[in-house]
Each structure stands twice: as structure tokens, then as C-alpha cells.
Amino acid sequence: MFFKDVVGQNEIKKRLIRSVKEQRISHAQLFAGQSGTGKLAMALAYAQYISCRNRTDEDSCGVCPSCHKYQKLAHPDLHFVFPIFNAKNLNKPVSDDFLPQWRGKVLQSPYFTLGDWLHHIDAGNAQGEIYERESESILRKLNLKSFESEFKVMIIWLADKMNVACSNKLLKMIEEPPSKTLFLLITENEEDLIGTIRSRSQLVKFPFIEAEAIEEALLKIEGIDPEIVPDAVHLASGSYIRALSYLNPGEDERFYLLKFQEMMRFAYARKVSELITWADEMAGIERDKQKAFFAASLRLVREYFISNLKCRELSYMNREEMEWGKKFAPFINERNIVPFAKEFELGIQHIGMNGNPRIVFLDTALRMVRLIKR
CATH class of the missing domain: 1.20.272 (Zinc Finger, Delta Prime; domain 3)
Structure with missing residues (x-):
């Protein structure tokens, strides 16, 4: 994922790029904002930029081995945690058990909702949760040395879905992080996170996306009818997911x-x-x-x-x-x-x-x- 592929949010892009250039990367960052504002896309672009071996002043190079692996979401120093459910065919599942489906969904588009994700993995009536056992998997991964990059990156999508036990264990890791570890926590309900995690994470607040940026992104879609784009932009109200939903109602x-x-x-x-x-x-x-x-x-x-x-x-x-x-x-x-x-x-x-x-x-x-x- 490149910064140029993230819809709008130019001020946040500049801020994140500046943190890398000045070597002031906070080990725990909380990307908070409404659905459709590009938090997951930005986290992926940021992680790829940090690991890129030949990054420019504005974006990743896209050609180094690290970028190639990031574009497949297969870099050994990139880890994911996201809401799952207790599938009958899996014994105490964790996010890694759903990783192939996750990669397929994100590579298709990093702009989707929790409902889209749960439908993608056939969760049925399950509401999606990050269970306590996930913290053990996180600890095991982050205690390993980096394979290729300077940083090990842990992206936790919808961190507010962590249960209390998992949140408390994650807090200990954030307070005493393993060397060269970057936590990128993504949430749409900031207040649902325990206060101690919020206080120990650097907050990156995502505003609604500018109408001009949404319009520009929609016009790049192959086969789009330019006449319906203004209505889609208006209906989006700052959410790229809503704009896509207007063009292709599910x-x-x-x-x-x-x-x-x-x-x-x-x-x-x-x-x-x-x-x-x-x-x-x-x-x-x-x-x-x-x-x-x-x-x-x-x-x-x-x-x-x-x-x-x-x-x-x-x-x-x-x-x-x-x-x-x-x-x-x-x-x-x-x-x-x-x-x-x-x-x-x-x-x-x-x-x-x-x-x-x-x-x-x-x-x-x-x-x-x-x-x-x-």
C-alpha cells in the first residue's frame, strides 16, 4: 500500500512521513476515526514506508524486496490482529487462522466495515471479537527478532473489539514493548478502548475525507459514470466506504x-x-x-x-x-x-x-x- 493510494488525509500523511524522517516513531499509535476515513489503508502505507529500503520523500519505492512483500501482505515482520469468531472447525482460533481470508479481503480493498469482514468469513450470528488467547500470539511474535526490517509492526484492526483480559495483557506489552516494535491500533470507537491503552498511545485522529479527494478517487475507477459521481460524493459525507456503497449498492x-x-x-x-x-x-x-x-x-x-x-x-x-x-x-x-x-x-x-x-x-x-x- 502506498501513501498515494490512500484517499485524502494529506496532513496525516505528511505527519507520518515526517516522523520517519526525524526518527521519532512512537512505538504505540492509535488511529481513531469514523468508518471509511482510511485508517487501515494509512496503517499499511505507513508500515510499508517504514520498512522500505529506498523510500523517497513522499512514498515507498515500490520495487525493493520489502515493498514487494508488503504489497502481498506477506512480509515476515508485518503482523495482524483483527476480530474473529469461534469457528466450529477450529480449536480456540486466533487471527492467524483467518489470515488467508484477511489478505484476500484487504488486497481487494482496505476500505471495508466489520460487517463486510464478518460476512467474508461466514461468521453468522457472531459479532466478532479479539479474544484473550490472541495476546499470547502477539507476545510470541513480537519477542522474536526482526527478520528483515528495523521494526516489527503489529496492526490491530478494530482494537476496541478486544475483550478486557486481552486489553490488559496488551497494555503490559505497550508499557514494556520489545525492542524496535511498532503497534498500530485502529479503532472506530475510541472510548471503548480501556483508558490506560489510550493514554499510552499516540493519538492520530482521522477526520472525514475531503469531498475533492473522494471525487478524485472515484473518477479513477474503471468504467465509472462521471454523472453519478457528484451524488456519490455528497452521499458519502466524508466516508469513502459510503461513496463506494452508493456506486455499487450491496x-x-x-x-x-x-x-x-x-x-x-x-x-x-x-x-x-x-x-x-x-x-x-x-x-x-x-x-x-x-x-x-x-x-x-x-x-x-x-x-x-x-x-x-x-x-x-x-x-x-x-x-x-x-x-x-x-x-x-x-x-x-x-x-x-x-x-x-x-x-x-x-x-x-x-x-x-x-x-x-x-x-x-x-x-x-x-x-x-x-x-x-x-
């Missing part, structure tokens, strides 16, 4: 919209039996998708409320959502927008706490009956 996005439409239609018509069937169906999907549905519903009611205010510049809907909203948006108003939002936020919370999904979805659906006619 099955999940269509599914969430369809189920939102069904819920609201049944609620408006007061079809309780259909709502019960709908809740049963939603209870059968993966838990991560259940949370994603509530998050999508929360976004949709916000967008339809904004649509009622005639503020096009503040609305972030794709064409299908906008078309359906022409009839539905008037039902989201100042009398029910706050209760709607609270119900969907509560749904995310309850599913995240392993609540019974059938009860959660049925309760939410029945509350829609009361709210939609306010």
Missing part, C-alpha cells in the same frame, strides 16, 4: 431498505400478524445485520425528516431511498422524529447486549404502530 443495503419499508407499511395499516411474521424473519438473520438494520432505520428517519424541511444539501439518500421517500417522508415529522430515533437506538443497544432478537424486533415494530400516525 444486497445488505437493499435488504435493510426493503425491511424498513415493510415494517412501516404494516405499522401504518395496523397489521399485527404481519408484524409478528416480520419480527420472526428479522430475528433469524445474523446479529451483526440486526444491529445494522437498526442503524440504517435510524439514518432513514433522519433523512426523511430532513427531506420534509426541504434542505436538499443536508440530505444524504440514494435514488431508491429518495424515490420511496416522496410518499413516506411526510409521516416523519417534529412530533415523532425523536421517539423514532430513540426506538432504533434502543434496538441497537439491546441487540448489542445479546437481547432476544424476536422480542426486540416485535417490540420495536409494535411501537411503530403508535408512532407513525402522530
Whole structure:
């Protein structure tokens, strides 16, 4: 991964390059920011730049043996930790057991979500976690001498998914790191990390990506229709992942919209039996998708409320959502927008706490009956 391939974030690129030139590389750095801001891509580019034997003032050379191995994510001094699940065919799995799938996913594009990753490894209802046993694997790897590079690099993607025991063991390694070790922790929920890890890591805050940078990156995609790029950039709202999702809506996005439409239609018509069937169906999907549905519903009611205010510049809907909203948006108003939002936020919370999904979805659906006619 090269710095030039990271979308936007030029100030962070300059800061990281300067740290290498001035030999002021902090041994533990926390890349924090919203989904789609390029944290994983930047971590890969930074690690490759540090290990490059012929780096320039702006980027890795791309031709030395180290760069060739980094471009395949196969460098012996590059290590990864990421959320996994307890697969039935594996005994106490760690990240290395999923490394081939990880390399394939990242090489395809380093811009993806936790849901994308869990779907890629067929995690089913598992929410993805970094288990305590992972810390033993980290310690074993980092206590070895570097094979080729000056630094051993450990990239921990979504470090906030570490359980408490793993976090505490990692803290000890960060406090007393092995020689020439670099921890790059990536998080989208900085507050979910234990405070001692945050305080001992150098924070690199990733802002939303500039619209110009997203537009430039999208126009480089082969076969892209230039006419839809402005809409994609607007909808992205600073997230390159959202921009890509607009260009190529996945099955999940269509599914969430369809189920939102069904819920609201049944609620408006007061079809309780259909709502019960709908809740049963939603209870059968993966838990991560259940949370994603509530998050999508929360976004949709916000967008339809904004649509009622005639503020096009503040609305972030794709064409299908906008078309359906022409009839539905008037039902989201100042009398029910706050209760709607609270119900969907509560749904995310309850599913995240392993609540019974059938009860959660049925309760939410029945509350829609009361709210939609306010």
C-alpha cells in the first residue's frame, strides 16, 4: 500500500512521513476515526514506508524486496490482529487462522466495515471479537527478532473489539514493548478502548475525507459514470466506504431498505400478524445485520425528516431511498422524529447486549404502530 493510494488525509500523511524522517516513531499509535476515513489503508502505507529500503520523500519505492512483500501482505515482520469468531472447525482460533481470508479481503480493498469482514468469513450470528488467547500470539511474535526490517509492526484492526483480559495483557506489552516494535491500533470507537491503552498511545485522529479527494478517487475507477459521481460524493459525507456503497449498492443495503419499508407499511395499516411474521424473519438473520438494520432505520428517519424541511444539501439518500421517500417522508415529522430515533437506538443497544432478537424486533415494530400516525 502506498501513501498515494490512500484517499485524502494529506496532513496525516505528511505527519507520518515526517516522523520517519526525524526518527521519532512512537512505538504505540492509535488511529481513531469514523468508518471509511482510511485508517487501515494509512496503517499499511505507513508500515510499508517504514520498512522500505529506498523510500523517497513522499512514498515507498515500490520495487525493493520489502515493498514487494508488503504489497502481498506477506512480509515476515508485518503482523495482524483483527476480530474473529469461534469457528466450529477450529480449536480456540486466533487471527492467524483467518489470515488467508484477511489478505484476500484487504488486497481487494482496505476500505471495508466489520460487517463486510464478518460476512467474508461466514461468521453468522457472531459479532466478532479479539479474544484473550490472541495476546499470547502477539507476545510470541513480537519477542522474536526482526527478520528483515528495523521494526516489527503489529496492526490491530478494530482494537476496541478486544475483550478486557486481552486489553490488559496488551497494555503490559505497550508499557514494556520489545525492542524496535511498532503497534498500530485502529479503532472506530475510541472510548471503548480501556483508558490506560489510550493514554499510552499516540493519538492520530482521522477526520472525514475531503469531498475533492473522494471525487478524485472515484473518477479513477474503471468504467465509472462521471454523472453519478457528484451524488456519490455528497452521499458519502466524508466516508469513502459510503461513496463506494452508493456506486455499487450491496444486497445488505437493499435488504435493510426493503425491511424498513415493510415494517412501516404494516405499522401504518395496523397489521399485527404481519408484524409478528416480520419480527420472526428479522430475528433469524445474523446479529451483526440486526444491529445494522437498526442503524440504517435510524439514518432513514433522519433523512426523511430532513427531506420534509426541504434542505436538499443536508440530505444524504440514494435514488431508491429518495424515490420511496416522496410518499413516506411526510409521516416523519417534529412530533415523532425523536421517539423514532430513540426506538432504533434502543434496538441497537439491546441487540448489542445479546437481547432476544424476536422480542426486540416485535417490540420495536409494535411501537411503530403508535408512532407513525402522530
